[in-house]
Amino acid sequence: MxxxxxxxxxxxxxxxxxxxxxxxxxxxxxxxxxxxxxxxxxxxxxxxxxxxxxxxxxxxxxxxxxxxxxxxxxxxxxxxxxxxxxxxxxxxxxxxxxxxxxxxxxxxxxxxxxxxxxxxxxxxxxxxxxxxxxxxxxxxxxxxxxxxxxxxxxxxxxxxxxxxxxxxxxxxxxxxxxxxxxxxxxxxxxxxxxxxxxxxxxxxxxxxxxxxxxxxxxxxxxxxxxxxxxxxxxxxxxxxxxxxxxxxWQFGLASRRPRWNVSGSYMQVVPRFISTEADGSDPKEFLLDAIGDPGRLASLVFLKGYQWPFDIRKAQDGSSVIDLLVYRETQLRGRRVYLDFMHNIADKPFALERLEPEARDYLERAGAVQNSPIERLMHMNRPAYDFYLDKGPKVDLATEMLEVDVCAQHNxxxxxxxxxxxxxxxxxxxxxxxxxxxxxxxxxxxxxxxxxxxxxxxxxxxxxxxxxxxxxxxxxxxxxxxxxx
Ligand SMILES: Cc1cc2nc3c(=O)[nH]c(=O)nc-3n(C[C@H](O)[C@H](O)[C@H](O)COP(=O)(O)OP(=O)(O)OC[C@H]3O[C@@H](n4cnc5c(N)ncnc54)[C@H](O)[C@@H]3O)c2cc1C
Missing domain, CATH: 3.50.50.60 (FAD/NAD(P)-binding domain)
Incomplete structure (x- = not known):
């Protein structure tokens, strides 16, 4: 010994x-x-x-x-x-x-x-x-x-x-x-x-x-x-x-405080992405500037659920374009990006029929057709909501936005x-x-x-x-x- x-x-x-x-x-x-x-x-x-x-x-x-x-x-x-x-x-x-x-x-x-x-x-x-x-x-x-x-x-x-x-x-x-x-x-x-x-x-x-x-x-x-x-x-x-x-390296979307991957249900319930200036002013739904069709945007956000890591092959016309747009907002424009589970994309009522078939079929099968992302999250994966309540700092996704960025995960x-x-x-x-x-x-x-x-x-x-x-x-x-x- x-x-x-x-x-x-x-x-x-x-x-x-x-x-x-x-x-x-x-x-x-x-x-x-x-x-x-x-x-x-x-x-x-x-x-x-x-x-x-x-x-x-x-x-x-x-x-x-x-x-x-x-x-x-x-x-x-x-x-x-x-x-x-x-x-x-x-x-x-x-x-x-x-x-x-x-x-x-x-x-x-x-x-x-x-x-x-x-x-x-x-x-x-x-x-x-x-x-x-x-x-x-x-x-x-x-x-x-x-x-x-x-x-x-x-x-x-x-x-x-x-x-x-x-x-x-x-x-x-x-x-x-x-x-x-x-x-x-x-x-x-x-x-x-x-x-x-x-x-x-x-x-x-x-x-x-x-x-x-x-x-x-x-x-x-x-x-x-x-x-x-x-x-x-x-x-x-x-x-x-x-x-x-x-x-x-492997990179993907994650919350920064606490540090946690926002993969799976967090994306499948299709939250809205908001960016602000560093001081919180000028809130903007920036993804809509690049992807004007809310149905297409919602489908890409949904796909990030199981296409979590950034993948250059999905960057041009696939779900990784979301990572690039978040990166541009935070690193090139100096703004902050948040997930908003309280509102749908474009603040419109949730319209399942506007989603592409893969997302529509999945959410329909899972019964996740409630009107807001937070209701869909509670329905699909309640522990995913509870997780942020139990962490330090605590974030209540039902009332607060969650700050995210493109983060390094694995070498x-x-x-x-x-x-x-x-x-x-x-x-x-x-x-x-x-x-x-x-x-x-x-x-x-x-x-x-x-x-x-x-x-x-x-x-x-x-x-x-x-x-x-x-x-x-x-x-x-x-x-x-x-x-x-
Ligand atoms: C958010 C996240 C999600 C992940 N999800 C998955 C997944 O779903 N599936 C999957 O396969 N992988 C996943 N991974 C990757 C996986 O978790 C890691 O590859 C794996 O846990 C690494 O294990 P390890 O034992 O090599 O190192 P670690 O678990 O990181 O252990 C390293 C040890 O070395 C010690 N150490 C570090 N530096 C020093 C030093 N300088 N001197 C002495 N000791 C030191 C540390 O204290 C620790 O005890 C994920 C990673 C992250 C960050």
Whole structure:
């Protein structure tokens, strides 16, 4: 098991922790990697993290947060190869990652079910799915708005049962490498002071680093990543790890206070979009200037419900034109944009017959034909209304407008990994959002699958091939560590 001792490096006294593997990050990918390592026989593992309760998995979600996996219900055929093709066809995704993510998706999903994530089943135990964006089948499933939180909580329980130590309040400063191989990590202890006798630093000496630090969330001011999620990409790149697709980001409409995606029902009930000057003056229904036909505009807003991310292919004559018009209003014209659930588009009575068939049929089938967006929202998805009442700051959609913008949600790129989630740096395994394994047009829910699969693959590889203790050349380690301090 991990051992701690004091060590003097370059005249400074340090707490040094030695373990076979350090997992950095307590999101769904990090906890999964740690629990899998123990299951596969490698119990010399310690988790360190900036904050145990921070990160995207535990603190973000959406109307119906999605998990993507192989079809596990019904009579429609599906196969590993076909799912791999779907992932691969999103573009800029390596075929070996796509195949591994498809091959392990059922195993990773059933692991979560077995440790208590309540994914929905029918009376016979089939995991009934639905179709998400960029999905040719019905592979998606959901626990509700907080699918990833439910995953983290179950994995954390499991890690605690396995007795895996978690050291919180440790932020990554730098990786330590010796001869192109990872040898440790230097962390800032945020719960200690520089006035203490010893510096607030923790040095970990290890054979493997599983890097589950999530996306570089602080790159964009307009972001729907949760507060307190930082990411640690810089330290990895400084150490020589290679990146891939790092400019591939996913953006979409989200409320800014609180941070939350306004996907699903929030758009399907067709609210009105209003912009104002920064001081709240000059309210205007700006979308009508660009799309004069209220029926066409309502249909495009409806589609944003399940075409949430901005997609350049839908920008010219599809629903992503809404994102562009909001962006122009906020970023180019310096105005603020709000969703108004109290009034219909153009403040006219709701006329179902003016909608295009896809929107009309859906709303008719759902019985969402009430006269105002807020009434339709209450009818279709009451928890979506309650959600904003329970948050800080509270917003009552029945009486107030909700400020929104086009926000960064996910980095599809990251560190380049092979089909065992190994980077070019020996012993360094980026998993979850930190890994650049996500394609450009990934199906909704595939990020959560990718995190579980990558964590499982890395753990399997470490347990079988890298179970040795850290480099025993203490002098080389000390010299490498001293260079980073
Ligand atoms: C609003 C929103 C909705 C989403 N909806 C979906 C969806 O429906 N389906 C889907 O598949 N994906 C979705 N995603 C993406 C998905 O949630 C993330 O890809 C996934 O949760 C990332 O998990 P992770 O374990 O890699 O990282 P995280 O859960 O972000 O965990 C990162 C961990 O690293 C720690 N950490 C961060 N920086 C440092 C540092 N410098 N030093 C030390 N520790 C650090 C954090 O404290 C945290 O413990 C959504 C994302 C958002 C923001």
């Amino acid at each position: 991990a051992k701690t001792h004091m060590r003097t490096v370059d005249g400074h006294s340090f707490e040094v922790l030695t373990a076979n593997t350090v997992v950095i990050g307590t999101g769904s990918a990090g906890f999964c990697a740690a629990t899998r390592l123990v299951e596969f026989g490698q119990d010399d593992v310690v988790i360190v993290t900036d904050k145990t309760n921070a990160g995207t998995s535990r603190n973000a979600g959406s109307d119906k947060q999605t998990y993507y996996k192989l079809t596990l219900a019904g009579s429609e055929p599906d196969s590993v190869r076909e799912m791999a093709n779907t992932l691969f066809s999103g573009g800029a995704m390596d075929g070996d990652n796509a195949l591994a993510e498809a091959a392990l998706s059922a195993r990773a999903f059933l692991h979560l079910c077995d440790i208590g994530v309540p994914f929905p089943r029918n009376a016979y135990g089939e995991f009934v799915g639905y179709k998400t964006d960029h999905d040719p089948r019905q592979r998606a499933t959901s626990v509700g708005p907080y699918t990833s939180r439910s995953m983290v909580e179950a994995l954390e329980r499991k890690a605690s049962e396995q007795g895996i130590p978690v050291i919180s309040e440790c932020r990554v400063l730098d990786l330590i490498t010796v001869g192109g191989e990872v040898a440790g990590v230097l962390l800032l202890r945020r719960d200690r002071d520089w006035d203490d006798v010893n510096p607030p630093l923790l040095l970990v000496r290890c054979t493997n680093v599983v890097y589950a630090t999530g996306g570089p969330a602080m790159l964009y001011a307009n972001s729907v990543f949760p507060h307190g999620q930082w990411g640690a990409s810089g330290a990895g790149y400084r150490a020589g790890a290679v990146g891939k697709n790092v400019t591939e 599809n790129g990251g560190f380049a990994v092979d089909s065992w989630w190994r980077s070019n740096l020996e012993g360094f395994f980026p998993v979850g959002e930190a890994a650049g394994s996500h394609g450009v047009y990934r199906p909704g829910g595939s990020a959560l699958n990718s995190g579980q699969v990558g964590a499982t693959r890395a753990a399997e590889y470490i347990a079988k091939r890298r179970s040795q203790m850290p480099l025993d050349d203490a002098a080389a380690f000390d010299a490498a560590a001293a260079a980073r301090i």
